[in-house]
Each structure stands twice: as structure tokens, then as C-alpha cells.
Amino acid sequence: MFRLLPLLVALLLFNSVSRAQSAQSKEQFEAYCTTFFPKVQALSAAKEYRQILDRYAEWEQQYNALAPATKQPFRGTLANVEYNRACYYALLQDRPNALRSFQRAVASGYHDYANAKVDSDLDLMRGDKGFQQQLASIREFGDYVYVLQQAKGYAPSEARPLPAFTYQSAEDAHLVALRKTHKLDSIAGAGNEVSRFINLLHWVHEQVPHDGNRENPAVRNAQDLLRVCRAEKRGLNCRGLATILNEAYLAMGYRARFVGCLPKDSTDQDSHVINAVYSNTLQKWLWMDPTNDAYVMNEQGQLLSIEEVRARLIDGRPLLLNPTANWNHRVSKTKEDYLYRYMAKNLYKLQCPVSSQYDLETRTPGKALQYVTLLPAAVSATRPAVRNTQDGTTSFTLYNTSNAAAFWQKP
Structure with missing residues (x-):
């Protein structure tokens, strides 16, 4: 019960109606929300479910008063409110209202199939056909291993032309400077x-x-990113961290790429970027994730590639995560959360640049960038082989393929 979007967990506590009535802008509504949900959680701990349902009605009234554009960032919160409402009605043995609230949660975008499947608060409805249908409808969005299994694999015989992947030499002056400055050896x-x-x-x-x-x-190269982060005491998103590691590998003479890991749902903005570095001794690419300090192994402790991890998720073979995997030394990563939920969601599509080089994604006038996206066969068949786009003065050429061997070719 009490499911909240990660980015909004810190925003939600309970406040008076008078303050809620003034919450019309995004900022005002956020301020209202910051006084709402933890106190609701306290009421939940006290099993004051009727009071909570009254408070949700108040919250929904203020949400409905927002302008359509202002509502959009809070759609996920609405879905979670409806889900929680279903839980509380079920705990009160009110089956009709529990079913209606769960249906509204799904209609509002609730997709956490893994949670809804096991949440004991919903047990009152488990035998109801309508509930089962709603649960099945979100499986396509929330059971990420199932979604991968339904993707039907790749098309190894697909012959769409692709450019050759290239890897900058460690003798490049910028990479030499990176290696020496940070004593990478x-x-x-x-x-x-x-x-x-x-x-x-x-x-x-x-x-x-x-x-x-x-x-x-x-400016998106390792030297500048490291300098700015130290000077400003700031962090980077996953793409920035993968850029630094990629250039560090190149500077040491290793063939490497950063790889965008993308979900099936094109409206889901929560994707991830990790690294693949080629091992000459093992003759394969290896999974490296600097955001989570993570690499993945089989049951014998042998390191795996992105391709191997994806295949093992699909067919159920064992996976091990290094025990030191963590987020910012605040949260330890488990294989259940990191691999079977987060990365399973984000391994539906894979994308990497054609050229792996220093300062690749810094925008400069007239820059031309090329990327290749590896898609499941059923998806690739619906996409053009090549698409050209423009963003300001930077041009992009995007290649689509379902030929995993071509995408993961040896450097």
C-alpha cells in the first residue's frame, strides 16, 4: 500500500483545506502536497482508513481544480492516490468501491504490476474477474521480464545496412591528457x-x-565534466557518468561504448545509460554501470555482457550482481530491484553511437552524430532503416536494426 512516485516522495504531507484551496500553480500545488502524505501515512499506521479516504477526496478536489497543463506532472501521483484508495476500501471490506478505485488507478496510469500482484491489501478482490482483467492489462507495462519475453527476440538474418562502429585511438591527444592528468594507469x-x-x-x-x-x-567530455563537478560540487545524470567511464576506457586503449538502455513505453522518460567494454581475454563485451557501481555475473561468477544479461532475464537463468553495487553510497542495489525490475524495463531497446570518441556529444555548429538502435524483431519491422533529424545546428542520423550480431560486432 501507499505507493508514491520516487521523485514525489519528499513532496507529500497533509495540510488544511484553506491552504489547499490556494494551490493553483504547479509550485503552489507542490507546496500543498508537501504537507499531505506523511500524515496520511501516520493515519494509515493507526488504521484510520475512513479519515484517509476523506483526505483523499480533499486532495482530488484540489487536483481537479488545476489547469490541464499543471495537472500533467501529477498524473503519477493521482494514479497512486487511486491505488491507495483501492487498498483502503478493500481493507474496509468495501468491494465495489475498491474495484472502482483500482480501475481508476489503472486508467490514470498505474503500472506497478509487481506490487499489485502481491499486495495483501487487495486480497478482497483477487477472485473478482474485473480485478483480474485490470491486473492483466497492466502486466504489459509492469511485468518487465514478461514484456521482454513477449518481444519475440531479434532477427539475426536482417540485412539492413549499418555504418561501421569506430573507436578512437588511445594516442589521441585529448585521451592522452586524460590518462596522464588523472593517473589512470x-x-x-x-x-x-x-x-x-x-x-x-x-x-x-x-x-x-x-x-x-x-x-x-x-561541454560533455571527461576532463570538463570532472572539473565542473568538482568546482561546483555537483553530480551528473547516468549519461554523463557513462561518458566519463567510456573516455577513461578509450584512454587506456580499451574498446568501449556507452549504451542507452530504453523501455518499451516511449512515454516513459526513465531510461538508463551504462557502458560496454570489450574484453580481449574473454572475447566479449562486458556490462559496466558507473551510476550503480555495478557489473553482472553468471552463477560461476563470470562477468556477463548486456546481451547475455538480457537473454538470461528472458529465459530465467541465474544472474548475480556484485555485492558492492550501490547508488551514491546511500542505497545498496539488489539484483531483484536493479536487474529484474529496473534494468529489465530498460533493456527493451538498446542504443549506442556509431563513433566512440572523446567529446562526442558536446554540441558544436555543424556537428553530425550517428546512432544505432537495436530493436526486437517485431518493433524493427515497423521502423524505417534510417531516419535523419535536426536539433539546432546538430544533425542526427538514426539507424534501426534487429540484427544483434551486427550491433554487438567485435571491435
């Missing part, structure tokens, strides 16, 4: 190839905290 250490990969992963994770709520600086 010492950081990588004198161990085997895989240990050096992991040491560099740890280093990036320690240098800059993750901050997914901020845009990265305009």
Missing part, C-alpha cells in the same frame, strides 16, 4: 584486464555522484 592497477575494467568503474563511481534531476553541463 595507477587507478586501473597492475592486475588482469577485467580487474582493470572494474577498478576504473569504481573510480568513476567515486569521483562524481549521480544526480538524475539535473542536465549535464554543455
Whole structure:
């Protein structure tokens, strides 16, 4: 029960009706919300469910008074309010209202299938056909391993033309400077190839905290990103962290890419970016995630590629996450949350630049960028092979493919 969107957890406590009535702008409504939900949680702990339902009616009244554009950022909150309302009605043995509230939650965008499937607060409705239909309708959005399983795999024989992936030489002057300035040889250490990969992963994770709520600086290369973050005591989003690790790998002479990991739902803005570095000793790409200081292994402790992790999620083979995986040293990562929920959602589509190089995504006049997206076969068949777009003075060429072998070709 009491499901809240992560970005809004800190915003929701309970306040008086008089203050709520003035909450018309986004900022005012946020201020109203900051006095709403923790006290509702306290009422929940006291099992004062009727009082909570009265308070939800108050919250909904203020939400409905907002302008349509102002409502949009709070749609997820509305869905969670409706879900919680269903739970409280069910706990009060009010089946009709519980069913109606759950239906409204789904209609408002509630998609947390994994939670709804096991939440004991909803047990009153488990045998109801209408509830079962609603639960099945959100499985496509919230059971992320199931969604991957339904994707029907790739098309290995697809022959769409793709440009050759390229990797900048470690002799590039910028990469040489990066290697020397930050003493990357010492950081990588004198161990085997895989240990050096992991040491560099740890280093990036320690240098800059993750901050997914901020845009990265305009100049997007490792040297400048590190300098700005230290000077301003700020963090980067996952793409910025992956950029630093990618350039550190290139500076050490390793072939590497940063890889955008994208969900099926194109309206879901919560995607992720990690790294793939090629191991000559293992003859494969390896998963490295600087945001979460994470790499993934099989049951024998052997490191896995992004492709292997995705395949194991689909067919149910074991996966292990390194025990030191964490977010900003505040939250330890578990394989259940990180792999089977978060990354399973974000492994539906994969995207990486054609050229892996220093300062790739800094926008300069006339810059031309190319990316390749790996799609499930059923999706790829509906997409053009190539699409060209323009953003200001920067042009983009986007290639679509369902040929995993071509996407993950050896460097």
C-alpha cells in the first residue's frame, strides 16, 4: 500500500483545506502536497482508513481544480492516490468501491504490476474477474521480464545496412591528457584486464555522484565534466557518468561504448545509460554501470555482457550482481530491484553511437552524430532503416536494426 512516485516522495504531507484551496500553480500545488502524505501515512499506521479516504477526496478536489497543463506532472501521483484508495476500501471490506478505485488507478496510469500482484491489501478482490482483467492489462507495462519475453527476440538474418562502429585511438591527444592528468594507469592497477575494467568503474563511481534531476553541463567530455563537478560540487545524470567511464576506457586503449538502455513505453522518460567494454581475454563485451557501481555475473561468477544479461532475464537463468553495487553510497542495489525490475524495463531497446570518441556529444555548429538502435524483431519491422533529424545546428542520423550480431560486432 501507499505507493508514491520516487521523485514525489519528499513532496507529500497533509495540510488544511484553506491552504489547499490556494494551490493553483504547479509550485503552489507542490507546496500543498508537501504537507499531505506523511500524515496520511501516520493515519494509515493507526488504521484510520475512513479519515484517509476523506483526505483523499480533499486532495482530488484540489487536483481537479488545476489547469490541464499543471495537472500533467501529477498524473503519477493521482494514479497512486487511486491505488491507495483501492487498498483502503478493500481493507474496509468495501468491494465495489475498491474495484472502482483500482480501475481508476489503472486508467490514470498505474503500472506497478509487481506490487499489485502481491499486495495483501487487495486480497478482497483477487477472485473478482474485473480485478483480474485490470491486473492483466497492466502486466504489459509492469511485468518487465514478461514484456521482454513477449518481444519475440531479434532477427539475426536482417540485412539492413549499418555504418561501421569506430573507436578512437588511445594516442589521441585529448585521451592522452586524460590518462596522464588523472593517473589512470595507477587507478586501473597492475592486475588482469577485467580487474582493470572494474577498478576504473569504481573510480568513476567515486569521483562524481549521480544526480538524475539535473542536465549535464554543455561541454560533455571527461576532463570538463570532472572539473565542473568538482568546482561546483555537483553530480551528473547516468549519461554523463557513462561518458566519463567510456573516455577513461578509450584512454587506456580499451574498446568501449556507452549504451542507452530504453523501455518499451516511449512515454516513459526513465531510461538508463551504462557502458560496454570489450574484453580481449574473454572475447566479449562486458556490462559496466558507473551510476550503480555495478557489473553482472553468471552463477560461476563470470562477468556477463548486456546481451547475455538480457537473454538470461528472458529465459530465467541465474544472474548475480556484485555485492558492492550501490547508488551514491546511500542505497545498496539488489539484483531483484536493479536487474529484474529496473534494468529489465530498460533493456527493451538498446542504443549506442556509431563513433566512440572523446567529446562526442558536446554540441558544436555543424556537428553530425550517428546512432544505432537495436530493436526486437517485431518493433524493427515497423521502423524505417534510417531516419535523419535536426536539433539546432546538430544533425542526427538514426539507424534501426534487429540484427544483434551486427550491433554487438567485435571491435
